[in-house]
Amino acid sequence: MxxxxxxxxxxxxxxxxxxxxxxxxxxxxxxxxxxxxxxxxxxxxxxxxxxxxxxxxxxxxxxxxxLTGSVFEGSKTDLTKWFTALALVASDMGTSALRLSQIICVTYKTAWTMLQKIRYAIGSADMENLLLGIVQVNAAVYNRPLNASFQASPSEHPFFVGTGSNSTAPDGADYVKMKLISKKHIQNRIVHRDAIKAFTQNEISSAATATYVTQRYSSARLVPLLQLAGRASRWMNRTFKGLGRKHLQVYLDEFCYRINHSRDGAVLSSLTHLCMNMPRYTYRQLISFCS
Ligand SMILES: [Zn+2]
Structure with a gap:
């Protein structure tokens, strides 16, 4: 060689x-x-x-x-199969574990584990990217029933969609984040201020100025952000036939990753470099993660 x-x-x-x-x-x-x-x-x-x-x-x-120190470390799966998985995750529609397992001829469990390792690497990297500058955040909901009653349905999951500048987008392009809101911070669909506090602390630079909209019908609602949240929801329903709360966060992170890296047409190379430099989670760790 x-x-x-x-x-x-x-x-x-x-x-x-x-x-x-x-x-x-x-x-x-x-x-x-x-x-x-x-x-x-x-x-x-x-x-x-x-x-x-x-x-x-x-x-x-x-x-x-x-492979030391990478997402691929310890894996017995062929590298060609890993690179196929990366290419599919980087594509517009992403991929489900079932589809990946059929394409690269591995078991569903192997395909699921590969994809989750990639998604959790994306999520870990996102934690290091704080929103800077003028930050706007709107509350959105995944799986809101069409005939929503006063009480929230167990299948609906509120999340914040936020945008601001970021050091990874030096051209001034917006960087997008979507983060689930903890259930304890929602009561009768009202977003508690502790949810805002948590998002501000974890996702936004202390030097940034942030505006939040949490009421669904507010005249100040940020339509472009809600449209992005709608795209994320439709993608999850189309590609995965709907998702539960467990692991939902990393699917939101995956969606945002493509948005954030698609402007320069470098989703695949960014993702490959990310996976080369991000320690992997084990299968045991992956199945233990809950929101
Ligand atoms: Zn040496």
């Missing part, structure tokens, strides 16, 4: 070989050539007898895998 061959994403998507994936991962991990993660020595021995090569530093003997 020649790690000096320069590849582009065109070699991987839509179909590539396992060797091309490995070479691409090497380029992303060490764009200027191998560099020992422990001592920065530039030379290594490469063991290629395993499924994936192992790089041993010639100076300190530290062994490094291309």
């Amino acid at each position: 020649d790690f000096n061959v320069r590849l582009t994403e065109a070699h991987l998507f839509p179909t590539g070989t396992e060797d091309a994936c490995v070479t691409m991962l090497f380029q992303w991990k060490w764009p200027d050539g191998y560099c020992c993660p422990r001592c920065a020595h530039p030379h290594c021995y490469v063991t290629t007898t395993r499924r994936l090569p192992l790089f041993e530093c010639r100076l300190c003997r530290h062994q490094a895998s291309l």
